[in-house]
Amino acid sequence: MITVLKAEPFTSIQDQGRFGYQAWGLPVSGAMDRYACTAANFLVGNEKEQAVVEMTGSGGSFKFDQKTFVSICGADMQARIDERKIETWSSFFVPAGGVLHFGKALKGYRTYLAVQGGIDVPLVMGSRSTYTRAALGGFEGRCLLPGDVLYMGKPTGRKDAQMISREALPLYEEAISLRVLRAMPTAVFGKTIATDFFAEKYTIAEDSDRVSYVLNGPEISLSEQTDIISMAVPQGAIQITSSGRPSIVASDHGTIRGFGRIGYVIQADLPKLAQASPGTRLSFTEITETDAVAIWREQRETLIALV
Numbered sequence: 001m002i003t004v005l006k007a008e009p010f011t012s013i014q015d016q017g018r019f020g021y022q023a024w025g026l027p028v029s030g031a032m033d034r035y036a037c038t039a040a041n042f043l044v045g046n047e048k049e050q051a052v053v054e055m056t057g058s059g060g061s062f063k064f065d066q067k068t069f070v071s072i073c074g075a076d077m078q079a080r081i082d083e084r085k086i087e088t089w090s091s092f093f094v095p096a097g098g099v100l101h102f103g104k105a106l107k108g109y110r111t112y113l114a115v116q117g118g119i120d121v122p123l124v125m126g127s128r129s130t131y132t133r134a135a136l137g138g139f140e141g142r143c144l145l146p147g148d149v150l151y152m153g154k155p156t157g158r159k160d161a162q163m164i165s166r167e168a169l170p171l172y173e174e175a176i177s178l179r180v181l182r183a184m185p186t187a188v189f190g191k192t193i194a195t196d197f198f199a200e201k202y203t204i205a206e207d208s209d210r211v212s213y214v215l216n217g218p219e220i221s222l223s224e225q226t227d228i229i230s231m232a233v234p235q236g237a238i239q240i241t242s243s244g245r246p247s248i249v250a251s252d253h254g255t256i257r258g259f260g261r262i263g264y265v266i267q268a269d270l271p272k273l274a275q276a277s278p279g280t281r282l283s284f285t286e287i288t289e290t291d292a293v294a295i296w297r298e299q300r301e302t303l304i305a306l307v
Contacts, residue, residue: 001065001066001149001150001151001152002062002063002064002065002068002115002149002150002151002152003062003063003065003147003148003149003150004060004061004062004144004145004146004147004148004149004150005060005061005062005063005099005146006060006061006146007060007143007144007145007146007148008055008056008057008058008059008060009056009057009143010054010055010056010057010143010209010210011053011054011055011056011059011060011143011144012053012054012130012132012138012139012142012143012144013051013052013053013054013119013121013128013129013130013137013138013139013144013150014029014030014031014032014037014051014052014053014054014128014129014130014138015030015031015037015049015050015051015052015127015128015129016030016031016034016037016038016048016049016127016129017029017030017031017034017127017129017251018030018124018125018126018127018129018131018137019126019127020125020126021125022232022255023255025254025255025256026125026131026134026136026255027131027251027252027253027254027255028235028251029127029129029130029131029137029210029251029252030127030129030251031052031054031112031129031251031274032054032056032110032210032250032251032270032274033074033110033112033270033271033274033275034270034271035170035271035299035303036073036074036110036111036112036170036271036274036275037052037054037073037074037112037114038303039073039089039164039168039303039306040052040071040072040073040074040112040113040114041071041114041118042303042306043071043073043089043090043091043114043162043164043306044069044070044071044091044114044115044116044157045116045156045157045159046114046116046117046118046156046157050114050117050118050119050153051118051119051120051121051128051129051138052112052113052114052115052118052119053112053113053114053119053144053150054110054111054112055077055102055110055111055112055113056109056110057104057105057109057277058077058102058103058104058105059077059079059101059102059103059105059111060102060144061099061100061101061102062099062100062113063097063098063099063100064094064095064096064097064098064099064100065096065097066096067093067094067095067096068093068094068115068116068152069091069092069093069115069116069155069159069161070091070092070093070094070100070113070114070115070116071090071091071092071113071114072086072088072089072090072111072112072113072114073088073089073111073112073114073164074088074108074110074111074112074275075088075105075106075107075108075109075110075111075172075275076088076105076106076107076108076111077102077103077104077105077106077111078102078103078104078106079100079101079102079111080100080101081094081095081098081099081100081101082098082099086100087163088111089163089164089169090161090162090163090164091161091162091163092161093161100113105277107172108172108275108277109172109274109275109276109277110274110275115152116152116155116156116157116159117152117153117154117155117156118152118153119150119151119152119153120150120151120152120153121137121138121139121150122137124136124137125137130142130143131252132252133211133252164306167302168302168305168306170271170272170275172275172276174280174281175280175281175282175283176272176273176276176280176281176282176283177282177283177284177285178265178266178269178272178273178282178283178284178285179265179266179268179269179284179285179286179287179291179292179295180198180238180262180263180264180265180266180284180285180286180287181263181264181266181286181287181288181289181292182262182263182286183237183261183262183263183264196220197220197238197246197262197284198284198285198286200217200218200283201217201281201282201283202215202216202217202218202246202281202282202283203215203216203217203278203279203280203281203282204216204276204277204278204279204280204282205278206278206279208250208278209250209252210250210251210252211249211250211252211253211254212239212247212248212249212250212253213247213248213250213273213276214245214247215245215246215247215248215282217246219243219244219245220240220244220245220246220262230256230257231256231257232255232256233249233253233254233255233256233257233261234249234264235249235250235251235253235270236248236249236264236265236266236267236269236270236273237249237257237261237263237264237265238261238262238263238264238265238284239257239259239260239261239262240259240260240261240262241259242259246262248265248273250274263284263286266287266292266295266296267292267296268292268295268296268298268299
């Protein structure tokens, strides 16, 4: 078992998400950075759907009562066992009685801790992901706290320590460009307004969370209110409120929203966005659907090559 000795805010159990219930108002949730989450599972021989620990901004400390094969991927949170530094994007053994410590993220924003066999919490509607707003899934439907005890599933797969190849490592930078599919024109957003948006630069606001990334920067000048009849909204949608302030929909978003949208961050760039901390500078580039599919396939093939 694993005992949580320290847990910073927004440390929770996540997996690939809870699909099939959006029609009833339940968000998909799941790991914000599915690339790092999947890589962490692959490094310890898990299926990609196994549950992991997601840490945001800074990590915690975890004591292992038995020798355990684990991995960490994502942001560099200065991981160490006692005084021994542990490289991110690697798998390794924690000895019986060992304590794995994490500090503040130096590069990136979210780190994933996977254990061989996965974190064993109950399946809720087909997923182990935590959705805190409904106290659903994960560990008692909440973020982890000191004193919590986690159990592991039955170990399977590889037991040889290794690292992700340099070619497969994402770059975490202070300024990032997100590729976007433009939404269909509406009466709310004409062609000129959308073009103006793509020419601007923004930063991620401090009040961003797992529901949405709120953006600081030039407000979009609108000729009328952007509120529309509520409709289904996917992760990555770029919405503009009636005040003209943009935001980007994240994992725990409501399944329908009544704001107009300018475009959609492509799926392959959502991990990049998940690793962007408050203050990160953003710019947006419009691409075609054909290019978006090709980029997603390339990313998927890179993950498959890790197995």
